[in-house]
């Protein structure tokens with residue numbers, strides 16, 4: 533795993549994403565970012581836009597002032613490609629999870645099934661009602677989620693039992709819908725000073741590995757589906773090592789999402 537990471541080639545990953553775009557224009561993937569509040573979900577969307585467009589992006593509103601929940605609405609982001617069109621995947625940003633608040637499990641399950649309309653403002657006190665104007669009764673296949681990306685901050689992985697239980701329940705539901713699931717650990721630069729200096733220390737660092745193992749055991753996501761990243765959030769220039777990690781996560785997300793999509797297509801064909 534260590535050597536695999538160190539020898540990764542950004543060009544190859546970019547080629548993979550572009551190739552996917554060429555082959556599967558009609559198969560849009562819906563990628564949902566779910567995780568603890570302030571974990572860097574919105575920043576991850578900006579990071580993906582940054583590595584794919586080659587310039588620093590800040591389209592998804594990321595909070596830079598406080599630790600309070602910032603994203604409150606259901607919002608979809610497309611990534612523009614070089615042909616003035618869009619990549620065949622979209623990222624969905626939602627309210628974060630938190631102890632005694634945050635997005636409700638019921639609401640996440642409705643998002644997975646495509647029942648939540650763009651712009652819905654999540655209410656931590658009550659789930660979306662079927663009579664609400666933001667409830668979509670008959671979702672299209674493209675409204676349904678193909679991949680859930682669990683986003684957590686590497687320096688705050690002591691997740692409460694309440695949030696762990698929520699994730700476990702959502703994971704079971706997502707599995708029953710054949711939705712792919714991976715995790716992204718953000719803020720690895722805050723884990724220790726060595727990481728701030730050189731991200732290439734990433735897998736070599738015992739501290740991060742131990743944290744990943746603990747996280748994996750708590751939420752049940754295998755180690756090879758957990759991707760550490762440092763988001764673009766303060767940089768003014770592109771950084772190769774940051775790109776390598778973001779590309780690695782993105783490639784895996786697309787790969788897993790496509791498996792889910794293929795499965796859904798083949799099920800429809802046989803129904």
Ligand SMILES: Nc1nc2c(ncn2[C@@H]2O[C@H](COP(=O)(O)OP(=O)(O)OP(=O)(O)O)[C@@H](O)[C@H]2O)c(=O)[nH]1
Pocket residue numbers: 568569570571572573574575576593594595596597600601602603604626627628629718719720721722761762763764765766
């Ligand atoms: N050091 C560091 N800071 C980060 C990283 N990613 C995000 N941040 C910072 O963390 C804070 C929260 O980031 P957001 O992207 O708004 O997090 P979020 O998960 O969307 O938060 P909510 O919408 O409130 O749930 C911001 O101040 C970001 O600048 C990272 O990889 N490293």
Ligand SMILES: [Mg+2]
Pocket residue numbers: 573574575593594595602603625
């Ligand atoms: Mg956010």
